[in-house]
Amino acid sequence: MTIYVTGHSNPDTDSVTAAIGLAALLNAQGQDAKACMQSTLADLNPESTVVLEKFGLTAPEEMMDCSGKTVALVDFSDIAQGPAGLGDADVVSIVDHHKLGDVTTNQPILVRCEPVGCSGTVLNKMYKDAGVTIAKDVAGGMLSAILSDTVNFKSPTCTDDDKAAVAELKVTAGVDDTDSLFMSMLEAKSSVAGVPAKDLVFRDYKDFDMNGNKVGCGQLELANLDQVADIREDLLNACKEVKADGRHTVLLMLTDVVKEGTQLVVVSDDVALIEGAFDGKLDAATESMWIDGMMSRKKQTVPNMQKAFGC
Ligand code: MN
Ligand code: MN
Numbered sequence: 001m002t003i004y005v006t007g008h009s010n011p012d013t014d015s016v017t018a019a020i021g022l023a024a025l026l027n028a029q030g031q032d033a034k035a036c037m038q039s040t041l042a043d044l045n046p047e048s049t050v051v052l053e054k055f056g057l058t059a060p061e062e063m064m065d066c067s068g069k070t071v072a073l074v075d076f077s078d079i080a081q082g083p084a085g086l087g088d089a090d091v092v093s094i095v096d097h098h099k100l101g102d103v104t105t106n107q108p109i110l111v112r113c114e115p116v117g118c119s120g121t122v123l124n125k126m127y128k129d130a131g132v133t134i135a136k137d138v139a140g141g142m143l144s145a146i147l148s149d150t151v152n153f154k155s156p157t158c159t160d161d162d163k164a165a166v167a168e169l170k171v172t173a174g175v176d177d178t179d180s181l182f183m184s185m186l187e188a189k190s191s192v193a194g195v196p197a198k199d200l201v202f203r204d205y206k207d208f209d210m211n212g213n214k215v216g217c218g219q220l221e222l223a224n225l226d227q228v229a230d231i232r233e234d235l236l237n238a239c240k241e242v243k244a245d246g247r248h249t250v251l252l253m254l255t256d257v258v259k260e261g262t263q264l265v266v267v268s269d270d271v272a273l274i275e276g277a278f279d280g281k282l283d284a285a286t287e288s289m290w291i292d293g294m295m296s297r298k299k300q301t302v303p304n305m306q307k308a309f310g311c
Helices: 013-028 046-054 119-130 136-149 160-173 178-190 197-201 225-244 271-278 297-308
Strands: 003-006 033-037 070-074 090-096 110-113 205-210 213-222 249-256 261-268 288-292
Touching: 003 013, 013 033, 013 046, 013 070, 013 090, 013 119, 013 136, 046 136, 046 178, 090 119, 110 119, 119 136, 119 160, 136 160, 136 178, 178 213, 197 213, 197 225, 205 297, 213 225, 213 297, 225 249, 225 261, 249 297, 261 271, 271 288, 271 297
Parallel strands: 003 033, 003 070, 070 090, 090 110, 213 249
Antiparallel strands: 205 213, 249 261, 261 288
């Protein structure tokens, strides 16, 4: 019996490398596990592609449908973020650092969820608890994921556990300078050259159900906002297109990682509600507002939205 290990849809570096890391741990423990992702390698986000190349990791296999399969989930536990057929699949394990989702099981399973900044941090603990040494390439992937998810320790989701995991993993991975690793990832991630605006909206994007309303939120982490100065109108129009596809609201977080804030593009049936959620006022020309200190969709944007929607 093969356990197919997968992260969430629109996979980010944590979803990709945690699938690799958990599959490797399960294999080391004598189980047959295979790392998967909900993407082809060609469609994978540029940051994760760079990480796979840099550490010589084999890309997880594409798995868009897990009907009838035995699966382990990393970095999510919401059915909506999983492959098709997840609701009926046999889930045997969840390793995550998000709010608990709606996956249910018929059997007792291994769940390891912690309120830390990255699934890689949880996995690092699991390796230690199991007494299994992390392979150099796998450690490089997990290290990259922690730097990515915590925005090089700047995100409010970052904990001391994440910093401790980085200190350990960088040694195993043979990485001296994690700042320069982060910057090379950021450059790859924030490159917008030649990418269609709609692809940029979906680069790191999630849909949420907020009290019966479909709300989408994309995030582009940028070294600075100038990177998107020439395509702001295209991005706004792409958001409008995405919203027109049955959504109440589409948000696009243009996050300036260096200034530590977000220019939030808002397209909504109820603009006043969104303005209230963030105590701000949209600039009429750009349909966006600057929110100082906003870095995390999970910890800042989504909770404020849920509150506004009365979830
Ligand atoms: Mn993720
Ligand atoms: Mn994560």
